[in-house]
Every structure is written in structure tokens, then in C-alpha cells.
Amino acid sequence: MNNTTVHKEDLSYNLSRVDRSIADNLMDIDKSFGGDAQNVLDFILFISKKLNSNLFGYTKFTIKEYCDFTGMNPANLCCMHPDIANGLAKAPVYEGHKFESVLDYTLFRMLKENIIFSKVISYRDDGNILKLENFPILKDIYLQSGNILGTKKVYEVRLSDVIIDGFVGRYYNLDTAKLPQIAKGKGGHSRKKVYVWLNKIFHVFSSQGGKEEIPLYSVDFLADLAGVRFMKEPDKKGMPIEKEPKHKKEAVSNILKSIHKNINADKSKVHFSFDYKFVSGHSDNKYLEDYFVEFDFKTNLHPSIVKQLKTNHNLKILLLRELRNFFDFTYPIERLSKITDLENEKDSFQRWLNNSKADVEKKVEIIKNIYFKANGWDKKNQLKDSEALRMIHEGFIGIHPNSISTDDNSISTHLNGMPTAK
Structure with a gap:
């Protein structure tokens, strides 16, 4: 650990x-x-x-x-x-x-x-x-x-x-946190794909409580994932053949080494780290080439973070569902068809959702109710109107109950209604 x-x-x-x-x-x-x-x-x-x-x-x-x-x-x-x-x-x-x-x-x-x-x-x-x-x-x-x-x-x-x-x-x-650094320079797309894949493997591993063994992955698999390609070279008879697998292994090793270095450069901001080694896949044959990769994840996830991830999941799925229900009820198709500003709009719900002046009071009410529910009806996690309003204008990050002192009456200064025309 x-x-x-x-x-x-x-x-x-x-x-x-x-x-x-x-x-x-x-x-x-x-x-x-x-x-x-x-x-x-x-x-x-x-x-x-x-x-x-x-x-x-x-x-x-x-x-x-x-x-x-x-x-x-x-x-x-x-x-x-x-x-x-x-x-x-x-x-x-x-x-x-x-x-x-x-x-x-x-x-x-x-x-x-x-x-x-x-x-x-x-x-x-x-x-x-x-x-x-x-x-x-x-x-x-x-x-x-x-x-x-x-x-x-x-x-x-x-x-x-x-x-x-x-x-x-x-x-x-x-x-x-490390995506910009991982993507910087030649081969950034390859490293980014492997990094996304590593996050996926860690997600599965951590969701199982770290009890299941992580399977071995072949160099060929990781090379294909990264898009590692080599020119075919002629053999002694002039027939095209691919370079020896060791070149793929070298490329995969360089990719993993670069990602490992980047995510460990500032451990306080990365939710997982990993170690890896090349293995043969058959411990009984010491002469077999090490052509598989074994990963060992060192999780930084604390119980409080795991709980917060679950809360965030409930918050987003319930919030989006409730906002959609309100929009569909308030603006049925026959009403939307009469709003000329939206006649060419491909998704009026997304436009309404991202308009900071549309139905603000109702959005605040929905946010407060869903936030309270997602946090297990804990009264310590009840939002003020001003906090919910800040979520609409600034997003969710860094906004917690009682974290600001904005006057709740400020909500009345924002207009309601459908978005205006572009």
C-alpha cells in the first residue's frame, strides 16, 4: 500500500x-x-x-x-x-x-x-x-x-x-492530472492510449477490492494498443519480414517507462501508481523469453475517496435524470415548436441545461434536493441556495456545504425562461 x-x-x-x-x-x-x-x-x-x-x-x-x-x-x-x-x-x-x-x-x-x-x-x-x-x-x-x-x-x-x-x-x-505531460512530444497518442487503458485496468482491479489477480498482457497486445508499427525489411531472399519482436518490446518498455515516470513525479495528485515487469508467463521455463507484462498497482484510494466517488456517481446520474424530467414536462414538443429561437436547435435540452439564465430557481431546487439525496440525506451536506447557484455558474469542483457566504437572495437577480437566440 x-x-x-x-x-x-x-x-x-x-x-x-x-x-x-x-x-x-x-x-x-x-x-x-x-x-x-x-x-x-x-x-x-x-x-x-x-x-x-x-x-x-x-x-x-x-x-x-x-x-x-x-x-x-x-x-x-x-x-x-x-x-x-x-x-x-x-x-x-x-x-x-x-x-x-x-x-x-x-x-x-x-x-x-x-x-x-x-x-x-x-x-x-x-x-x-x-x-x-x-x-x-x-x-x-x-x-x-x-x-x-x-x-x-x-x-x-x-x-x-x-x-x-x-x-x-x-x-x-x-x-x-498527468495527461498533458504524458501526451507531450513524439508518441504522445500512443502513451495516452496506454494510460487510458491502465486507468481502466486499475478501475476494474480496485472495484474488486484488489482481490483478483491482474492477468498478464502480451507485448503484442500492448504494442497493438499503442499503435506500434514497424516497417517490414527484406530477408536474405528479398522477402519482406517484420522486425524481430524485441523491437516491439523495446517500444512498449519505453512507453511504460515514460508513463510510470510522469505519474510518479507528483504522487499527491495521482489516484494510483503502478509497477511492472516483463515475465515469461511460464515460471517453470527459465529460458523462455520475457514477452508478457505483469502489472502491480499500488492504490492511493482512501475509503473516504471511494465513498466520494460513489456519491458523485449518484449525484450526476440522479441530477441529469431529474433535470431532464423537468425539462420534458415544462417544454413539451408542441411548446418547443413555437419557440422560434430553437427551430434549428439539434438538442434543446442541452442548450437549456447550459444556459445559466434559464429556470435558475428550479435548477437550484433540483440541485439541492439531489445533492442531499446523493449524500444519504445527511443534514451536514445540505446546500444553501447560494452554493447551488455557484454550481450552476462555476461547476461542482471545490463547492461544499457552507463553504461560501454569498447572500442567498442573489438568486432572485437571475432571469428565468428559455435560452435567447444566438
């Missing part, structure tokens, strides 16, 4: 979620999106973090926010996409905007294309079996700029129902 001091506040901030169907099928992102796969995975992890920290403001983001989270260079995302620059693709025009930069074009692809799974994935959801053959990501994209917002480009998206459903009920915990 690692005795490193863990700060609950740090963990609550860094722990996010990754959809299980993504973490279980990372290689399918590469197959579906090719050279844009890195940004596709980055976007899914990024938007999941925004959902986790601020359910009421996840749809809008800037390139700076995106780069701070992913570790990507803004200049690389803003330059013209290589396929467009080389004439391999034509820059699409959508809602009057030409999607030709690396980030813009990748977002457009996520709007028009899905992740195609190599096999049908089945999950149990509320007692039903959910089968996924593909994974839609976006419903719509808006770009905002101008005098009000300044020169910054602001992206606004509508997520697919699959992403939302996976976020609240089908996910692995993911520690995001």
Missing part, C-alpha cells in the same frame, strides 16, 4: 470518466479516424472532464482550454489540416463556417462520422442489454466570435445521446 498523502480536493478535481465502450475499444478509434484519431480521443476525454466538473457549462470551450487539458500545441490545431492542404479533402462549409483547421476539420468529422467498432459491444443498462455497433460523438457544432466575445473563437457543441448516457452510467474512472 502506498502511504503517500492524498488530498481529497486534488482527487475530486483530477478524477474524471471515460466511456467504457471507448476504453474497451481504443484501437477502433484509430481504424475509424486514421490521422485524426488523436484529436478524437482527446476531445472525448476533454468533454467528459467538462461534463464531470460542470454539467451546466460543458458545451462551450476555447482552444486554450482544450490545449491546457490535452497538452497539444495551439498552433498545431489552428493550422490547415494536412488532408486539405494536400488536396486530399475539400474543406467542408457548415453553418457558414469553413472547417479547414486541424481542430475544426476533426470536429466536423466527429459530427458526420462515428467510431465503428470491430465487434458488437454489449453492456447492461438498467437491467437491459445495450448493444453498440458504432459510437456517435456530436449532434451539432456552433462557432462563436465577434465583439461580445472578443477575438477568441468559442466552440459550442451538442453531444450525442450515447456520450451522455455513457458518462452517467457506463464509465471507468480516469485520472486526468
Whole structure:
């Protein structure tokens, strides 16, 4: 057991979620999106973090926010996409905007294309079996700029129902603290995929109380996961053959070594650590090559953190469900059809949810009730109106009962009603 001091506040901030169907099928992102796969995975992890920290403001983001989270260079995302620059693709025009930069074009692809799974994935959801053959990501994209917002480009998206459903009920915990460092430099996408996979393995291991042994994983498996590829070289007869497996092992070793170094650089901010070694898989044959990897996780998860994770799960799933019920009851289809501001809206619920002036008093009431319920009806965990209001405007992180002294009457200064037109 690692005795490193863990700060609950740090963990609550860094722990996010990754959809299980993504973490279980990372290689399918590469197959579906090719050279844009890195940004596709980055976007899914990024938007999941925004959902986790601020359910009421996840749809809008800037390139700076995106780069701070992913570790990507803004200049690389803003330059013209290589396929467009080389004439391999034509820059699409959508809602009057030409999607030709690396980030813009990748977002457009996520709007028009899905992740195609190599096999049908089945999950149990509320007692039903959910089968996924593909994974839609976006419903719509808006770009905002101008005098009000300044020169910054602001992206606004509508997520697919699959992403939302996976976020609240089908996910692995993911520690995001080290993602920028892990992704920095050549091979960042490979390291990031392995890191996401390690979080998945740790999630499964910790949910079993650490009682089950972690199976051995072959170098071939980890190399395929990371996307390690080698050119084929001619043999003595001129026939193409792949390089010896030791090169794959060296690549896998370098990836694991880099991740291990990064997550242990500041142990107080990472919810797990791990050790690893290469083994033969057959202890009775000492001459067999060490071609498997054995992982040993050292958990930092304290009982209080485990309890908080469960509370957060209940909070998010109940809160989203109650907000959706209120919206559907208050704004039935026939009423929405008469609101001209929403006639072209691909998901009016997401727009309503992320509008800080829409039905504020009701949102505050729902947050307070669900927060109280998710915390086991503990009166010490009852929110004030001002605390619930801050959750709407600032997100969940760092806001705890009685942590601020804002005048509760301030809530009356915020307007109610449906979002205004763009």
C-alpha cells in the first residue's frame, strides 16, 4: 500500500470518466479516424472532464482550454489540416463556417462520422442489454466570435445521446492530472492510449477490492494498443519480414517507462501508481523469453475517496435524470415548436441545461434536493441556495456545504425562461 498523502480536493478535481465502450475499444478509434484519431480521443476525454466538473457549462470551450487539458500545441490545431492542404479533402462549409483547421476539420468529422467498432459491444443498462455497433460523438457544432466575445473563437457543441448516457452510467474512472505531460512530444497518442487503458485496468482491479489477480498482457497486445508499427525489411531472399519482436518490446518498455515516470513525479495528485515487469508467463521455463507484462498497482484510494466517488456517481446520474424530467414536462414538443429561437436547435435540452439564465430557481431546487439525496440525506451536506447557484455558474469542483457566504437572495437577480437566440 502506498502511504503517500492524498488530498481529497486534488482527487475530486483530477478524477474524471471515460466511456467504457471507448476504453474497451481504443484501437477502433484509430481504424475509424486514421490521422485524426488523436484529436478524437482527446476531445472525448476533454468533454467528459467538462461534463464531470460542470454539467451546466460543458458545451462551450476555447482552444486554450482544450490545449491546457490535452497538452497539444495551439498552433498545431489552428493550422490547415494536412488532408486539405494536400488536396486530399475539400474543406467542408457548415453553418457558414469553413472547417479547414486541424481542430475544426476533426470536429466536423466527429459530427458526420462515428467510431465503428470491430465487434458488437454489449453492456447492461438498467437491467437491459445495450448493444453498440458504432459510437456517435456530436449532434451539432456552433462557432462563436465577434465583439461580445472578443477575438477568441468559442466552440459550442451538442453531444450525442450515447456520450451522455455513457458518462452517467457506463464509465471507468480516469485520472486526468498527468495527461498533458504524458501526451507531450513524439508518441504522445500512443502513451495516452496506454494510460487510458491502465486507468481502466486499475478501475476494474480496485472495484474488486484488489482481490483478483491482474492477468498478464502480451507485448503484442500492448504494442497493438499503442499503435506500434514497424516497417517490414527484406530477408536474405528479398522477402519482406517484420522486425524481430524485441523491437516491439523495446517500444512498449519505453512507453511504460515514460508513463510510470510522469505519474510518479507528483504522487499527491495521482489516484494510483503502478509497477511492472516483463515475465515469461511460464515460471517453470527459465529460458523462455520475457514477452508478457505483469502489472502491480499500488492504490492511493482512501475509503473516504471511494465513498466520494460513489456519491458523485449518484449525484450526476440522479441530477441529469431529474433535470431532464423537468425539462420534458415544462417544454413539451408542441411548446418547443413555437419557440422560434430553437427551430434549428439539434438538442434543446442541452442548450437549456447550459444556459445559466434559464429556470435558475428550479435548477437550484433540483440541485439541492439531489445533492442531499446523493449524500444519504445527511443534514451536514445540505446546500444553501447560494452554493447551488455557484454550481450552476462555476461547476461542482471545490463547492461544499457552507463553504461560501454569498447572500442567498442573489438568486432572485437571475432571469428565468428559455435560452435567447444566438
